[in-house]
Amino acid sequence: MIDNNITWWKGAVIYQIYPRSYKDSNQDGIGDIAGITSKLDYIASLNVDAIWLSPFFKSPMKDFGYDVSDYCDVDPIFGTIDDFKALVKKAHDLGLKIIIDQVYSHTSDQHEWFKESRKNKSNPKADWYVWADAKPDGTPPNNWLSLFGGSAWQWDTQRQQYFLHNFLTSQPDLNFHSVEVQDAILSTAKFWLDLGVDGFRLDVVNMYFHDEALTDNGIADSPEKQFVGVDPNNPFSKQYHIHQMCRDDNLEFLKRLRNLLDQYPGSTTVGEIGAPDGLTYMAQYTSGGDKLHMAYTFELLNERCDAPYLKHTMKRIEDSLQDGWPCFALSNHDVVRSASRWTQDSKFVADKTRAMLVFLLTQRGTPCLYQGEELGLPEAEVPFDKIVDPFGIEFWPVFKGRDGCRTPMAWENNKDLGFGSPKSIQWLPAEQKHQALAVSEQTNDEHSMLTFTSQFLAWRKQFDALNSGSINWLDSPEDMLFFERAKDGERLIIAINFSENSLKAPVVDNAQLAWSTHELESSFKPYQCTVWKTN
Template identity: 70%
Template sequence: MLSNTELNWWRGGVIYQIYPRSYFDSNGDGIGDIPGIISKLDYIAQLNVDAIWLSPFFTSPMKDFGYDVSDYRNVDPMFGSLHDFKHLIDEAHQRGLKVLIDQVYSHTSDQHEWFQDSREDRTNDKADWYVWADAKADGTPPNNWLSLFGGSAWQWDTRRGQYFMHNFLDSQPDLNFHNRDVQDAILDTARFWLDLGVDGFRLDVVNMYFHDESFTDNGLADSPEKVFVGVDPKNPFCRQYHINQMCRDDNLAFLQRLRSVMNEYPGTTTVGEIGAPQGMKYMAQYTSGGDKLHMAYTFELLNDAHDPDYIRKTIQKVEDNLGDGWPCFALSNHDVVRSATRWGQDAKDPDGFVRTALSLLATLRGSPCLYQGEELGLPEADVGFEQLQDPFGIEFWPEFKGRDGCRTPMPWINEAMGGFTSGGHSWLPVEPIHRQLAVSEQTKVDESTLNFTRRLFAWRKEHPALQNGDFEWLESDPALLVFRRTNAQETITVAINMTASALPTKVEGQAIPVPGFTQTGSDTIAAYSVAAWVH
């Protein structure tokens, strides 16, 4: 019987996201792999995180780098084998690390056997497993829905003589979750990995499982609350209000079915990605009641706005809307420009800014998600058009350069290939600036961002209020972020100054040291600094 702490480790647990292609290449082919991750588990454990989340490593043609799955129950050979993955689980668990894996349920690759069967004709047993629709009388698609990756969300299939729906690439057909057999197959997939020993799932685009079966046209995103959050606003996709294409209430019953499966495996968890208009609404809806998702995160802190007023209002929206749900916060991931650049590019002290941003992530109410390289303070890499791999970036270049800049190889040592591979090439180029910030360079500097991150998350573990305490904003200078975290054991007030100027503050309580920062006085907070008090 697991204790309550063991069952609910995810409430306040720190998650470290790994993009397997870019973490460590163990065999010299230029692509990161599962044995490479295993070799770095000691490094990960030293970050004082509680879990790792692996982006997709399943069998795939890799047109969207693993988010186009052709076999949900196997490892793509470029990453290793199922045996390697089981070894990773065992090694991670020996170090006290939980293992979460990406699950891409909304769509498959067009190479998946389910789709190959479905497109054969309109009467086979998988005919209704994907979203198919007849053309309009003039031959055009059934409605105006758009793909995030450009153009219509519909692709004509000559074999079946119908259009199929795709929210992403036309090689990523959407599954039809209105079909109970599809739901059952997906839940069986979840059980497969849970039986193998994983501790939970990150659910890709969890709000996109269902569509309006009447195929009603999308309206215009004619007010701010109707604009899709998580995509470059220049993308035509953002001009529509996608309430018919996704975010359907039908999803709630399926999430309850999924939660029932998770409950068969005590101590496991789910975190859902929500890219949507009014993301807070769905974040609350999907995590309320303890019978759907355990956690969810939206893109409100993964965009360009970073001024203190925006952060304050955004977090307050979470607090006002979430109720009994639980948030997961990230400042960077594999889909957005790294936070050191996206938020901190104009900072007068870039290193100081990175550390205050990491401190914000570590002290908010919720479960922090740290993206690989964030602990090194890596800025966005500069990937030229001729080196791009991301189909999203290739389609929208140059206004949007895609996601390759945050996916370049992890720098382990300061040499040409960054210690990422023993071969002479890597699937994306190693950013020269990153080599100077390599793990080997930062490990030997006591005050480096890497060593700061290690101490920051160790400090977080020492304070229960930071892991699961309530959250309350306090009055302060408008440019300063001051909040209180409270649980039965302690009350902590945190003040974060993400600006280039010292700011006045007045907080009662006993000052406590925050790793990496020196509080110079009781009435001011230094530029790019963090202070804390206990009560």
């Protein structure tokens, strides 16, 4: 039966699923909810605790579900509400929690709210979106830019005003300064909580509010003003977006959301924060126990992965958060897979991939694994004529978009990877170099990444210190990650040689070996990971 501990999310391992690419049950080339349900036994066998589902809501799919046209319905390509209910029931029967993506910052321009709002300036939903008059010369109200290229303002001929869009022009931003908008969003959250979901992953949680004065953005002329997670070649990265997002008004709405979640004991939230100086907002949004339960930023989703950077980043997060709780990921549906991004030019790809996983799963916080990460899948190569991501189409070839991490999951060693039917035309091409890494090839291989992942996750469950204990970084050589996790008298010492060279093994007094990737000798091999238990 499902565990009803209200703080289950502290240190739980969350497995992210991108539904379009997980499992196609009806052979139409697109993954669906029934396909996910058919693989729940596999997911449970990984020894994870929860599933995070990327959007499956009704949508015209111009941004593949992040443009919602109905918050309270399943898009027909993914199935039905009944399919979702069946997934929730089976997941709960297996002891798995369900977290679903919620995209509150913006809707699709096909949402009924926007269709009404754009009619005129006096309809009941006239202020549900961010509308503004043109400047006297007809240009947009200010200099704000869209993440997907160009101005963040789009002229609407019907209403004769500009509307704000931080992403595609077909994704108008909701006006959270309207209490009616907040109420409507909270009612959609209640809808899913009533269906039994255990929490929400909140897309771009820092972008709900904007500066009502529409003040121009300044220049990002210092590191703390840089927007973390955006390609430096994107003009968006040149501005300091403090007026376009990251407004203090957001704190009161997050308190309203938390109040709703508190009525459903055991439910949780994790907020995605893409922002300049994201750690500041991560701390704001998780402090005090009255806003988000967890938040994560993009500090571990870039190409920087040397030991000094990782130590410095984790210490900064710990110092910034205080009583807040972090959530960490090395991969997700928006970035190059970590098995490619962090192993470039490495001579020890397999060992480094394992060390990356151990690092993620031993930090103080809640780790997220992205589908295929348990297999060590590298980034797929998607040719331009097969690209469907509007982000990639806009910025090709310097930035190839997000399709490379979204290709079909590798289930079997065949042409379509066991994703659906070999005869179906898949929404993205299956990556053939994933065949040898398929679940079917790794399941019975005691040396595979899949076996390593499931075994380490099972071993991890023994220790409360790794779930919700404190963390203390210890003195070590520059390339060694060396830290302590402790709770209620249980104390673990973790050492990871995060380099290509052998290092002198650390000395740990009065300890017994608890787990290791290599035999313990006088030197630590490249990417060796060892855990000791002390009294």
